[in-house]
Amino acid sequence: MDNLFITVPLILLIVVVLFSSFVTVQQGSIAVTTIFGKYNRSLYPGLNFKIPLIEKIFKRISIQNRSVELEFQAITVDQANVYFKAMLLYAVWNQEEETIKNVAFKFMDERSFMQALIRTIEGSIRGYVATKRQSEVLGLRREITESVKEQIDKTLEGWGYHLLDLQMNDITFDDAIMKSMAQVVASNNLKAAAENEGQALLITKTKAAEADGNAIKIAAEAERQAAQLRGQGVALFREEVAKGMTMAAREMQQANMDTSVILFSMWTEAIKDFAENSKGNVIFLDGSSNGMEHTMQQMMGLHKLMEAQKP
Incomplete structure (x- = not known):
């Protein structure tokens, strides 16, 4: 019976010592051990053996962030x-x-x-x-x-x-500083907006002036070309009239007829056209025989000048 009382505590002591000889260290940490208060070693994750009753866990250190x-x-x-x-x-x-x-x-x-x-x-x-x-x-x-x-x-x-x-x-x-900073930012934004608006207005005005200038140039060029074309048209008309009169005069000369009849016919046709298309305007013409003769002499002189200029 006495042996039983001795054996049981001894077995329990052995079990306690045995279990205290093993220590588990969690992943992400390291255990530091001491013996009699002095650093001994480091235990890493997993199951580790330590000296029972003497070696103690001093601190567990996390190596995680x-x-x-x-x-x-x-x-x-x-x-x-x-x-x-x-x-x-x-x-x-x-x-x-x-x-x-x-x-x-x-x-x-x-x-x-x-x-x-x-x-x-x-x-x-x-x-x-x-x-x-x-x-x-x-x-x-x-x-x-x-x-x-x-x-x-x-x-x-x-x-x-x-x-x-x-x-x-x-x-x-502080609130006072934050408000003043906000005011500065707001004023700077307004200043930048005003500058941008001014620049945009300047660009708009400049583009409009350039467009007006270009329009004036285009209109002037168109007017110049139109005037040139009108002059060319009048010149061509006169040239064609002169050619027609020349041909008619030659034919009448070949037929031994007086060429002044052509001029007389043109003179009467002009007076008729004035009368029909004058629209109420008053046109004074020298209808005397001397006036007609003077006009015909001028037209004949123009005809001779054009004939002399031909190569």
């Missing part, structure tokens, strides 16, 4: 308050032993690490913004991010971490 959101205030060189909202993405630098030791032992706990990380980022951004004017901050979003990344990455590397990304999600100012 982690993010944190930040909200803080900074002051520019011209004493304007700037409010930032940022998102920080970071992870353990690598899985080497020294890196894991830094992550496990640099800070007392996770809360202390996060506080140091946030204060370091805030201090870096505030130091950068303090050298800039309020009007410059919005245009320097990328420069602020790059400057902070360069400084923070070196600090995090000493802690065993690596900065993956830093995003400035929102940059705002």
Whole structure:
């Protein structure tokens, strides 16, 4: 009976020791063990064996990407308050032993690490913004991010971490400054709109003037060509009349007839045409025999001049 009381606790102790000799590490994390408070080794994902009762799990470290959101205030060189909202993405630098030791032992706990990380980022951004004017901050979003990344990455590397990304999600100012900035933007937009409208009106007026000028040129050219054609038509008409008179005169000469009959006939036809188509206008003609003779002499002289000019 005494042996039974001794055997049962012994068996239970062996079972407890046996189960405590194995530890499971989840995927995406690394376990750090200590022996009597001193770093011993790192356990990786899966089932691991550890020295029972002596080797203890000190900390489980996540090697997955982690993010944190930040909200803080900074002051520019011209004493304007700037409010930032940022998102920080970071992870353990690598899985080497020294890196894991830094992550496990640099800070007392996770809360202390996060506080140091946030204060370091805030201090870096505030130091950068303090050298800039309020009007410059919005245009320097990328420069602020790059400057902070360069400084923070070196600090995090000493802690065993690596900065993956830093995003400035929102940059705002006090309400009074935001209203004044909105007014400036609105006035600039109105100025740009007025300038664009002026340019458009100038272009419209210029095009209209060019179109009017071109229309005048086209009309003048058309009038010139029409006058030229009218002159050519009159000249051709006179030439044809002269040719007809010449042919008629030759035929009458061959028939031994007086050619003045042609001129007399044209004279009477002209008077008849004036009478029929004058539409009430008064036309004075010298209808005497001397006038007719004078007119016929002029026409005969024109005929002789045209005959002399022919080659």
